[in-house]
Amino acid sequence: GAVVSQHPSRVICKSGTSVKIECRSLDFQATTMFWYRQFPKQSLMLMATSNEGSKATYEQGVEKDKFLINHASLTLSTLTVTSAHPEDSSFYICSADGLARGRNEQFFGPGTRLTVL
Amino acid sequence: DAKTTQPNSMESNEEEPVHLPCNHSTISGTDYIHWYRQLPSQGPEYVIHGLTSNVNNRMASLAIAEDRKSSTLILHRATLRDAAVYYCILRDLNAGNMLTFGGGTRLMVKP
Numbered sequence: 697g698a699v700v701s702q703h704p705s706r707v708i709c710k711s712g713t714s715v716k717i718e719c720r721s722l723d724f725q726a727t728t729m730f731w732y733r734q735f736p737k738q739s740l741m742l743m744a745t746s747n748e749g750s751k752a753t754y755e756q757g758v759e760k761d762k763f764l765i766n767h768a769s770l771t772l773s774t775l776t777v778t779s780a781h782p783e784d785s786s787f788y789i790c791s792a793d794g795l796a797r798g799r800n801e802q803f804f805g806p807g808t809r810l811t812v813l
Numbered sequence: 814d815a816k817t818t819q820p821n822s823m824e825s826n827e828e829e830p831v832h833l834p835c836n837h838s839t840i841s842g843t844d845y846i847h848w849y850r851q852l853p854s855q856g857p858e859y860v861i862h863g864l865t866s867n868v869n870n871r872m873a874s875l876a877i878a879e880d881r882k883s884s885t886l887i888l889h890r891a892t893l894r895d896a897a898v899y900y901c902i903l904r905d906l907n908a909g910n911m912l913t914f915g916g917g918t919r920l921m922v923k924p
Contacts (some may be wrong), residue, residue, distance in 0.1 A: 700856075730911060734848040739900070740857065753909075789856045793910055800845060800904070802912060804856035 699723055700792050702805035709780055710813055717775045717808045721791030724790035725770035731738065731763075734787040746773045780812045817901045821830075822919040825891045832888040833918050835901030840881050844903040847912065848875065848886045852897045859897070860886065896922045 699722040709715050718739045719729060725746050732740040744765050752765035764776040777784055787809050791802040818836040825831040837846065848860040849864055861868055861875045863884070868875040874887040900917040904910065 702856075725902065728910065732914075739916055740851075742911055742913065745909065745911060787854075791856070791912075793815070795906075800862060800906070801847070801859040804849075807856045809854075812829060 700790065700803045700805040702788075702790060704808060704810050705718040706809045706813065708794070708810075708811045711781050714778045715780055715810060717777075717788055717790075717810075719736055719773045719775070719805055721771045721792040721803070724794075726773075726799045727770060728793035728798050729767060730791045730793070731765060731773070731775050732789045732791070734789060734807075737807070738785060740789060743775075753788055777810065782812045785810055785812045792795075816913075817903060817915050819899075819915065819918045820902050821916065822921065824921045824923065825888075826922050827889050827893060827922055830890040830924075831920065832881065832920045833899050833901075833920065834890075835885070836883045836887070837901070837903055838882045840903055841905065844905050846875065846877060846881075846884050847902045847904050848873070848895040848899060849902065850895075850899045850912075851913070851917070858910050859902065862904070891922045892922075893922050893924060896920055 701720045703718045729746045731743045734740045742755050743758045746765045746767040748767045748770050754760045767773040787807050789807040791804045794801045819852050845862050847862040848855040851857040861873050863875045876885045898917040902912050
């Protein structure tokens, strides 16, 4: 199946710093990628839909100026958490929409665990 | 969005079949029924999906009720590696292709 990678897998940062998370579709071109976050013992929550070459569509309650999404190529989307605070500590997961390769499914990355001190 | 209802948790013995139920009484005609599972500290993994007919693949089977208001994911022989949270999700390809995750069912497999 398709492979989606995320980098870094784990990051610890100080409060007030910015953190960039990369999501790569390794073996197909994904016109649409999705970003989710998951707090401990909770389900995944969709943050935004990222379309290549256009602005991301954010879900209600997600601050677009805090969570900057860039989908500059068909294989790479990045999420930047700006001025991170402890409440932003979470498991961030991206996925690539498989419809571009004729598959009605999303291919998920392994996730990035962010800890803000 | 049409929502799904799943039991919070289920338990199974290793090597036995597991039937994971899902109710989706407000499903619309364009909703596909998707199942994903998430192992601890990993991203979700696609399991199976269907529209109206029952579906089989190497991982599982999906049984869809005739009125489509419920479905059941069937793992034919549970292994310890099947212990995960299983999510039943309705996906409308006409409405942004996004997946809205509910609470899921935590499947525990006993040796």
